Amino acid sequence: MALSRRQQVIYWGLAAALFLVVLWYLGPVLLPFIVGGAIAYILDPLADRLEALGLPRVAATAIITLIAVTGLIVAVAFLIPTLIEQTNALVRLAPEYFNALRAWLTLRFPALVAEGGIIQTGLADLGEVIRARGGQLAQQVLAGVFGVVNAVVFIVVVPVVAFYLLLDWDELVARVDDLLPRDHVGTIRRIALDIDRTLASFVRGQLTVCLILGTFYSVALMLVGLQFGLVVGAIAGLITFIPYVGALVGGVLAIGLALFQFWGDWTSIGLVAAIFVAGQFLEGNVLTPKLVGGSVGLHPVWLLFALSAFGSIYGFVGMLVAVPVAAALGVVARFGVAEYKQSVLYRGHPPDPALPAPADPRV
Numbered sequence: 184m185a186l187s188r189r190q191q192v193i194y195w196g197l198a199a200a201l202f203l204v205v206l207w208y209l210g211p212v213l214l215p216f217i218v219g220g221a222i223a224y225i226l227d228p229l230a231d232r233l234e235a236l237g238l239p240r241v242a243a244t245a246i247i248t249l250i251a252v253t254g255l256i257v258a259v260a261f262l263i264p265t266l267i268e269q270t271n272a273l274v275r276l277a278p279e280y281f282n283a284l285r286a287w288l289t290l291r292f293p294a295l296v297a298e299g300g301i302i303q304t305g306l307a308d309l310g311e312v313i314r315a316r317g318g319q320l321a322q323q324v325l326a327g328v329f330g331v332v333n334a335v336v337f338i339v340v341v342p343v344v345a346f347y348l349l350l351d352w353d354e355l356v357a358r359v360d361d362l363l364p365r366d367h368v369g370t371i372r373r374i375a376l377d378i379d380r381t382l383a384s385f386v387r388g389q390l391t392v393c394l395i396l397g398t399f400y401s402v403a404l405m406l407v408g409l410q411f412g413l414v415v416g417a418i419a420g421l422i423t424f425i426p427y428v429g430a431l432v433g434g435v436l437a438i439g440l441a442l443f444q445f446w447g448d449w450t451s452i453g454l455v456a457a458i459f460v461a462g463q464f465l466e467g468n469v470l471t472p473k474l475v476g477g478s479v480g481l482h483p484v485w486l487l488f489a490l491s492a493f494g495s496i497y498g499f500v501g502m503l504v505a506v507p508v509a510a511a512l513g514v515v516a517r518f519g520v521a522e523y524k525q526s527v528l529y530r531g532h533p534p535d536p537a538l539p540a541p542a543d544p545r546v
Contacts, residue, residue, distance in 0.1 A: 206497055206500065206501070206504065207496075207497065210497050210498065210500035210501070211500065213500060214499070214500050214503075215340040215341045215344060216340075216344050217500060217503050217504065218341050218344075218345075218503065219340070219341045219342070219343070219344025219345040219348060220344065220345075220348055221386075221503065222341070222345040222349075223344075223345050223348035223349040223352055224352075224382075224386075225386065225387055225390065226247055226251075226345075226349055227349060227352045228383075228387075229243075229247060230243045230244055230247060230349055230352070231353075233246065233247075240350060240353075241350065244346060244349050244350045247349065248342070248345075248346050248349075251342075252342070360372070374514055374515065374518055377514045377517075377518075378507075378510055378511050378514045381510040381513065381514060382506070382507055382510050385506065385510065386506060386507075388471075388474035389423075389424045389474075390424075391470075391474050392423060392424075392466060392470045392471060392474055393420050393421065393423045393424055393429075394420065395420075395470060396419065396420045396423050396429070396462055396465070396466060396470070397416055397417055397419065397420015397421060397423070398416075398420070399416075399420075399458075399462055399465070400412075400415065400416030400419045400420055400433060400437075400458065400459070400462055401413045401415075401416025401417060401420070402416070403416075403458045403461075404416050404437060404455065404458060407451060407454045407455055407458065408444075408445075408451065409437065409440060409441060409444065409455060410440065410444055411440060412437075415433055415436050415437045415440065416433070418432065418433055418436065419432065419433025419434075419436075419437075419459075419462075420433075423466070424506075425486075425487065425490065427483070430459060430462065430463050430466070433459060434456070434459040437455050437458070437459060438452070438455055438456055438459075441455040441456075485509060485513065486505075486506070486509055489505040489506070489508060489509035489512075490502055490505045490506075492505070493505035493508065
């Protein structure tokens with residue numbers, strides 16, 4: 184006997200509530216498994232392509248893992264130390280930059296930066312806070328990411344989880360499909376396929392966009408001679424997936440640093456600004472249309488809301504699951520709207536063929 188709609192709503196509501204409760208209590212513990220699952224999901228199409236070329240699934244997974252580990256070793260050996268060094272130098276020099284900004288404001292706008300005024304006092308205090316607590320803030324960021332899960336355990340568990348999930352991905356999908364309620368299997372499959380297409384278009388494409396833009400910004404800024412070009416480029420590329428935020432934060436930071444470093448050399452300052460203008464043009468007209476697509480169904484405002492809401496409630500783990508949850512809710516909402524437009528509530532009761540047609544009021 185099929186369940187009524189009310190019973191189905193209750194069961195699916197309980198499942199959603201259970202998901203949120205588990206995420207609340209076990210979020211830090213689930214972090215390496217969520218990251219490993221995300222890596223496996225991203226790399227599954229590559230494994231499928233290698234299988235199509237004739238490689239067994241085990242060999243395809245081993246090759247992908249070997250390439251990923253090699254890339255990680257290269258990054259740790261060459262890029263990470265430079266990135267850490269520039270970040271520490273930026274924290275140390277931040278008070279000097281604030282002092283220079285205060286001196287420039289005093290020279291150009293003496294009325295705004297009077298002795299003991301709000302702006303002067305605020306800049307001085309901000310510079311001292313960054314100098315005194317810059318290292319502490321960095322440690323707190325790392326503690327927020329690896330609070331419960333030890334960093335060593337995280338680094339070890341994530342590759343293992345990613346390897347085994349990638350190896351058994353197709354089998355896991357088949358088992359989940361076998362557990363779907365038979366009365367709604369077609370509908371659930373269609374919704375799941377739409378969610379997968381949305382995630383594939385957005386997540387895989389956006390990660391590629393972030394990598395390309397981060398590399399472009401870092402290399403271009405270092406070629407111009409910006410002192411902390413690698414750090415600024417990495418920050419801008421890392422947060423590019425948040426609509427408009429990556430370019431805004433990276434551009435303001437880069438141009439601000441360029442003003443201090445190249446003051447009077449307007450050509451260099453203009454080149455730094457031109458790099459971010461070119462990056463935005465490249466992202467909006469080439470990378471995003473080609474790699475992400477324009478119809479993934481994730482509106483920038485909806486994505487920002489999901490990241491803010493899940494990040495504030497569940498922390499770093501919440502931000503990781505915000506995109507797939509936002510994509511799933513978007514697909515379900517579109518399905519609900521389509522069903523509503525086919526319902527009697529929207530269309531009204533069909534006319535009774537036994538009754539005469541209503542007269543045209545225009546006659």
